[in-house]
Amino acid sequence: MGLREKNYRKRQPASRLPPLNALRAFEAAARHQSMTRAAEELNVTHGAISQHVRQLEAMTEAPLFERRGNRLTLTPAGAALLQPLQQAFDLLTEATRSMAAGETGGEVVVSAPPALATLWLVRQIGPLLARHPGLQLRLIPATDPRPARAAPVDLSIRYGDGRWPAQIVDHLCDVQLIPVCSPVLLEGQSNKRGTGGFALLENMPILCADNGDEWDKWIASSGRARLALGPRHYLGNALTAIEMSAAGFGIAIGDNVTTSRYLAEGTLVRPVDHSTRAANSFYLVTRPESETKPAVTLLRQWIRDCFAAL
Numbered sequence: 001m002g003l004r005e006k007n008y009r010k011r012q013p014a015s016r017l018p019p020l021n022a023l024r025a026f027e028a029a030a031r032h033q034s035m036t037r038a039a040e041e042l043n044v045t046h047g048a049i050s051q052h053v054r055q056l057e058a059m060t061e062a063p064l065f066e067r068r069g070n071r072l073t074l075t076p077a078g079a080a081l082l083q084p085l086q087q088a089f090d091l092l093t094e095a096t097r098s099m100a101a102g103e104t105g106g107e108v109v110v111s112a113p114p115a116l117a118t119l120w121l122v123r124q125i126g127p128l129l130a131r132h133p134g135l136q137l138r139l140i141p142a143t144d145p146r147p148a149r150a151a152p153v154d155l156s157i158r159y160g161d162g163r164w165p166a167q168i169v170d171h172l173c174d175v176q177l178i179p180v181c182s183p184v185l186l187e188g189q190s191n192k193r194g195t196g197g198f199a200l201l202e203n204m205p206i207l208c209a210d211n212g213d214e215w216d217k218w219i220a221s222s223g224r225a226r227l228a229l230g231p232r233h234y235l236g237n238a239l240t241a242i243e244m245s246a247a248g249f250g251i252a253i254g255d256n257v258t259t260s261r262y263l264a265e266g267t268l269v270r271p272v273d274h275s276t277r278a279a280n281s282f283y284l285v286t287r288p289e290s291e292t293k294p295a296v297t298l299l300r301q302w303i304r305d306c307f308a309a310l
Helices: 002-009 020-032 037-041 046-060 076-101 114-124 126-131 195-201 212-222 237-246 262-264 293-307
Strands: 064-069 070-072 106-112 135-141 154-158 168-181 206-208 232-233 251-255 276-286
Touching: 002 168, 020 037, 020 046, 020 070, 020 076, 037 046, 070 076, 106 114, 106 293, 114 126, 114 135, 114 154, 114 262, 126 135, 135 276, 135 293, 154 293, 168 293, 206 212, 212 251, 212 276, 232 262, 237 293, 276 293
Parallel strands: 106 135, 106 154, 206 232, 206 251
Antiparallel strands: 064 070, 154 276, 168 251, 168 276
């Protein structure tokens, strides 16, 4: 391969993208192996097709066709350009068809931690599904911090450090750890609300979603290592801990996302104002093979918008 054809493979900056008309002219000429037939298809002159192809060759710095009489043969650079270009045109056609139909349909498989799925996602997504009746959600609760890579999972919401190679990763939000409990648990304890409410925690049952690390991190950040806390119960996951807390059986460590609706409704309250940032954050991980599906694109953007609103 010559130097000019090697230069074609260098990715051009977005500001130097070739004109759409030049790309359409090249694709039609390559498909028909004829500029005359390409001109007939696009309803332009032979000279216009030829000019567009020359413009594209100048921008890519590589010959795209070998001309043998009236017949065109793709060069290696032309063949390398044609395949992704045809795929891009197919995607544009599909996207336009979906818009014209007025809805985005198809199944989208989403994996999310059980607490986030139950306490946040399913409480938010109803209006979106109502607007797009052709959209079908398949929800898979999963506690594994790694994104689900196997088909058919399209999107994974994960709590982690964001380092998942070969995946499309969007940072959704940082996580703030906050103690939460039922307001019933605090009845008759108004005399303890001073000093930021820390006295409210004394002798209260402590509900742990994990091995107690999140509670330990929160206590260490509060500067009150000698809090006289009650017994600890280890419940295995955040969903169980938060639901048990809402039922009035103790104080759990929640976060600014999964408990947001309960806090807004008053089902849960924050007995203490202090919060601390968790070690990890929420991320949206998209399987590369699913990225261009219209239904996946719709749900991916909706999830990002919802987190942005938080």
